[in-house]
Amino acid sequence: MKSAGVVLFAGFAGITTSMLLALLWAPSVSIDAFESPAAQRIFYWHVPAAWAAFIAFGALFIGSAGWLFKRSERMWRLHVAGSEAGLATGLMTVWSGCVWGAAEWGTPWDWTDVRLNTFGLLTLLAIYVVLGRNSQPDGVETRDTFAAFGLYGFVLVPLTYIATRIWTIRHPGPVVGTDDGGSINGDMGLVLLFSAVSFTVLIVGHMMASMRLTLLEQKLQRLQAKTDRVV
Amino acid sequence: MEGMGYLAVAYFGMLVAISLWTYTVVRRSQRLEERMAALESVNASAATDVAPNDEATAP
Numbered sequence: 009m010k011s012a013g014v015v016l017f018a019g020f021a022g023i024t025t026s027m028l029l030a031l032l033w034a035p036s037v038s039i040d041a042f043e044s045p046a047a048q049r050i051f052y053w054h055v056p057a058a059w060a061a062f063i064a065f066g067a068l069f070i071g072s073a074g075w076l077f078k079r080s081e082r083m084w085r086l087h088v089a090g091s092e093a094g095l096a097t098g099l100m101t102v103w104s105g106c107v108w109g110a111a112e113w114g115t116p117w118d119w120t121d122v123r124l125n126t127f128g129l130l131t132l133l134a135i136y137v138v139l140g141r142n143s144q145p146d147g148v149e150t151r152d153t154f155a156a157f158g159l160y161g162f163v164l165v166p167l168t169y170i171a172t173r174i175w176t177i178r179h180p181g182p183v184v185g186t187d188d189g190g191s192i193n194g195d196m197g198l199v200l201l202f203s204a205v206s207f208t209v210l211i212v213g214h215m216m217a218s219m220r221l222t223l224l225e226q227k228l229q230r231l232q233a234k235t236d237r238v239v
Numbered sequence: 240m241e242g243m244g245y246l247a248v249a250y251f252g253m254l255v256a257i258s259l260w261t262y263t264v265v266r267r268s269q270r271l272e273e274r275m276a277a278l279e280s281v282n283a284s285a286a287t288d289v290a291p292n293d294e295a296t297a298p
Contacts, residue, residue, distance in 0.1 A: 046242030224271040231278045238285045
């Protein structure tokens with residue numbers, strides 16, 4: 009827990025610093041281009057949270073495949089950690105997006121926008137996997153079922169990534185990683201990068217802690233069974 | 240500045256949510272470790288209780 013704790017603390021300190029930089033240091037955007045220029049600053053939270061969600065869903069995919077094809081306990085622990093981290097970061101992304109949407113578009117959600125809906129489905133998938141797994145006794149059948157959801161649900165990740173490149177409906181298109189070098193100011197890019205690194209560190213710390221938690225639960229079950237036999 | 244106030248509240252709310260999530264993970268880990276230590280001590284005392292009886296009933 010010690011190494012996970014250090015990584016978690018570093019990530020938490022990083023996201024707190026990025027919040028302060030986003031509020032106090034990052035330059036303002038043009039008031040002509042935005043309905044709500046102040047709300048745009050939630051972008052420094054929304055984009056890194058979505059980035060962290062993709063990392064978590066990637067871990068869920070690898071863990072699910074590792075369990076289904078290798079029957080690896082370590083991969084099962086990665087599945088559990090990825091789904092919990094995916095749920096948390098997915099909710100953070102949806103919540104911050106709704107705050108931004110309400111201020112900028114006048115509505116928190118647009119049911120016709122592809123990216124919003126594919127990402128919403130991804131978060132619902134994480135809710136289903138986490139709640140469903142916790143409501144079932146641990147066993148091969150339960151693990152196979154939820155690993156299959158984790159494996160096939162991953163198709164929503166590339167779909168969400170390319171959504172605004174193919175269908176720009178309401179959600180803005182990419183501002184970094186584009187062919188023309190992106191449309192973001194240097195200082196804004198710095199805060200965004202710092203925030204993305206902080207969210208990555210935080211989510212890795214959470215997944216390390218979660219994997220250890222699952223390991224402890226498994227050890228406890230074995231110890232409980234041994235105690236029941238002895239006493 | 241009003242917009243910035245709402246934004247600060249939204250940011251702060253998310254930080255609190257992450258803190259709570261982190262706290263629950265750490266707390267769950269501590270509880271599991273406590274339960275494991277308790278079970279290990281039960282197992283150890285059961286083993287020392289059983290050992291003399293085994294000797295006493297041995298032929």
